[in-house]
Amino acid sequence: MSDSDSDLERIGCTCVVRCDGARVAIVSTVLAEFSELEQRQQDRFKRIMELWCEGRPLTPEMMNRNEGRSTGGIRIEAFKAFNVRLYGFEIKFKNLKTFFIVIIDPTKKIRLIRIFFKARKASPMIFSGEFEDDRSSGDQRHCHVCRRGIRGRCPVFPSSAYG
Template identity: 45%
Template sequence: MSQTADPLSPYGCRTLVEHEGMRVGLGSEVEAAYEGFEQRVRDKLERIMFRWCCGHSMTEEMFNGNEGRSPGGTMLKAFKSFKHRMYGFEKRIGGVQTFVIVDHDPAKKRDRADQKILKRARGRVDAFGREN
């Protein structure tokens, strides 16, 4: 039996969660850091991502749909768990609504997002758009 290639690999990403025509992809820039998270953090984040794929409502503690806009105008959003934030944006890829994670803040000490990390994430969003 042959394995199907990940449809996000041409975009420098891999699929983390996929359900009912929606998926969450992890960008290569954050893959090593994500794999270094504690298992309980990854498990909780993936449960939250699955809720997003199912279209369920989420609390502000799980998801922020407005972390600001990139210079190119793309809305930055974030999955949140145990003071970790996974920043990304939504884009249709191959006919599937996809949340592409481009950056993270693994040790957020306060409720307000780190502005340096947000600025870097916004730049990565625009770079992804230019390259893909």
């Protein structure tokens, strides 16, 4: 296991695909749902994730780059196949471009406004400020999760720590 994998495990995630300086991680509590998908669905998603990691262009049938935004401006994205959506967001984590899958919707029925609420419940470690990604800058206060410059509480991740 690499240090990178142990960092993901520390925040309650598992690496699904890694290549070319990028990776896709999934919240451990959501991993069971991913494992319940048919094998052909899992294989298709892993291939799409590999293409994303390689920086290849993805068609709208493979990925929606803008499913909406959280109240704090974090862009929600989704891998798509077989009418299943894997919702998440992209940040730089431990010097690697990382896509965190936080919700699986097998029916395309989750209201976008609820994605981050469900994600926070599924993996409190991601949203607790326990980790830092690599967007910190100087002495400006910022949220350790979304890296937004802030005054007071972060509007996206209110329970996160500040630096």
